[in-house]
Amino acid sequence: SHxxxxxxxxxxxxxxxxxxxxxxxxxMARAADASRAAGQAGxxxxxxxxxxxxxxxxxxxxxCGSKMLDNFVSPYDAHVVAQCKAAGLVTLGRTNMDEFAxxxxxxxxxxxxxxNPWDQTAVPGGSSGGSAVxxxxxxxxxxxxxxxxxxIRQPAAFCGVxxxxxxxxxxxxxxxxxxxxxLDQGGPLAQTAEDCALLLNVMAGFDARxxxxxxxxxxxxxRELNQPLKGLRIGxxxxxxxxxxxxxxxxxxxAALAEYRRLxxxxxEISLPRTELAIPAYYVIAPAEASSxxxxxDGVRYGHRAAEYENLADMYEKSRAEGFxxxxxxxxxxxxxxxxxxxxxxxxxxxxxxxxxxxEDFQAGFAQCDVxxxxxxxxxxxxxxxxxxxxxxxxxxxxxxxxxxxxxxxxIAHPVGFGSQGRPVGLQLIxxxxxxxxxxxxxxxxx
Ligand code: GLN
Numbered sequence: 001s002h003x004x005x006x007x008x009x010x011x012x013x014x015x016x017x018x019x020x021x022x023x024x025x026x027x028m029a030r031a032a033d034a035s036r037a038a039g040q041a042g043x044x045x046x047x048x049x050x051x052x053x054x055x056x057x058x059x060x061x062x063x064c065g066s067k068m069l070d071n072f073v074s075p076y077d078a079h080v081v082a083q084c085k086a087a088g089l090v091t092l093g094r095t096n097m098d099e100f101a102x103x104x105x106x107x108x109x110x111x112x113x114x115x116n117p118w119d120q121t122a123v124p125g126g127s128s129g130g131s132a133v134x135x136x137x138x139x140x141x142x143x144x145x146x147x148x149x150x151x152i153r154q155p156a157a158f159c160g161v162x163x164x165x166x167x168x169x170x171x172x173x174x175x176x177x178x179x180x181x182x183l184d185q186g187g188p189l190a191q192t193a194e195d196c197a198l199l200l201n202v203m204a205g206f207d208a209r210x211x212x213x214x215x216x217x218x219x220x221x222x223r224e225l226n227q228p229l230k231g232l233r234i235g236x237x238x239x240x241x242x243x244x245x246x247x248x249x250x251x252x253x254x255a256a257l258a259e260y261r262r263l264x265x266x267x268x269e270i271s272l273p274r275t276e277l278a279i280p281a282y283y284v285i286a287p288a289e290a291s292s293x294x295x296x297x298d299g300v301r302y303g304h305r306a307a308e309y310e311n312l313a314d315m316y317e318k319s320r321a322e323g324f325x326x327x328x329x330x331x332x333x334x335x336x337x338x339x340x341x342x343x344x345x346x347x348x349x350x351x352x353x354x355x356x357x358x359x360e361d362f363q364a365g366f367a368q369c370d371v372x373x374x375x376x377x378x379x380x381x382x383x384x385x386x387x388x389x390x391x392x393x394x395x396x397x398x399x400x401x402x403x404x405x406x407x408x409x410x411x412i413a414h415p416v417g418f419g420s421q422g423r424p425v426g427l428q429l430i431x432x433x434x435x436x437x438x439x440x441x442x443x444x445x446x447x
Pocket of ligand 1: 398
């Protein structure tokens with residue numbers, strides 16, 4: 001009730017939630033109370049959680065930030081949602097996001113922009129802006145989110161909270177509306193690394209319904225939280241700290257690295273020589289996959305259908321023209337183009353080769369360090385409207401997060417201070433495959 005009241009008071013200004021359903025939430029809370037009374041409570045029983053509106057949840061409207069799914073009430077639970085339910089977590093509502101998770105500012109939502117609680121003239125980051133704002137404004141103690149090219153880490157950084165993007169395959173994508181399937185990964189957003197670890201314990205785990213879910217033993221992500229950082233080697237890629245990085249972000253990160261040194265870590269310089277190829281590779285591969293994934297929204301089985309049409313082809317065309325926003329259409333066009341006969345080899349195939357090279361760069365980096373330090377974004381949160389008319393400027397702001405998804409690696413962003421206009425700065429730590437516990441450990445020691 002405390003959180004529902006806070007949402008009722010703050011959401012009209014912040015717009016972090018698309019859907020709130022007091023009755024369903026209170027029913028889940030009563031069920032959690034009953035299991036506690038019956039002695040069946042787990043560590044998170046009764047803890048409220050906000051779900052990004054990309055995770056299907058039975059009986060809940062699941063819009064994915066799109067007019068296309070405005071009327072869609074899911075008939076089933078995503079794996080992540082089912083796991084949260086089984087752990088006794090109580091759903092507070094559904095958080096706002098860029099349409100189909102395409103964006104870096106939450107300005108692409110069909111449900112309006114989300115406002116950054118630190119400065120309501122600033123964007124919250126995206127695409128998981130609603131989840132980050134819900135946590136930052138204390139409208140929820142934790143939230144689920146997804147990260148295809150930075151959508152957990154960048155909004156965490158812009159809103160001064162902690163977010164973890166796990167190794168690809170650790171969290172099942174079953175029931176998570178698909179954007180770019182080879183990059184999409186669910187993960188937690190919370191105030192602290194410790195809370196992220198507790199939530200990842202619930203979200204992670206093998207699921208046969210996702211063909212890329214990894215059959216690895218269940219881990220306790222809290223197990224290394226209290227380990228000292230003595231001897232931890234933190235790599236600073238020189239390509240990440242040069243031109244293009246704002247001075248205020250640089251100085252907050254330098255101060256954070258000094259704190260890591262004080263905690264016993266060694267900071268070494270490394271090189272990720274092909275960093276600048278991440279943006280062109282990602283903005284070929286992600287739209288290519290999106291153009292295929294979004295072909296399911298045809299107005300036939302579910303989602304928006306145009307009111308008037310002449311024949312089947314016209315129905316598809318009108319439904320999609322009305323249901324999708326401008327950025328989604330731009331990605332579908334780009335994706336169809338790079339996959340088309342005659343261009344496939346020049347763009348898509350090249351991008352896949354670059355993807356491999358970027359992974360090799362990271363592996364060479366990890367030969368010299370345990371974790372890689374990086375900014376989450378080149379600047380603090382920008383002003384609402386500042387980049388919304390310039391898609392390429394928006395894409396360029398993803399330079400420090402995309403490589404992690406292309407390589408399938410885990411990354412965490414945690415708050416390290418404030419930059420210009422009092423807007424938060426986040427530090428990103430990137431680990432090798434399955435090093436989530438180590439990343440959480442480092443962030444926890446810092447916090
Ligand atoms: N900003 C990137 C994009 O627009 C990443 C989004 C995401 O991670 N879902 O595609």
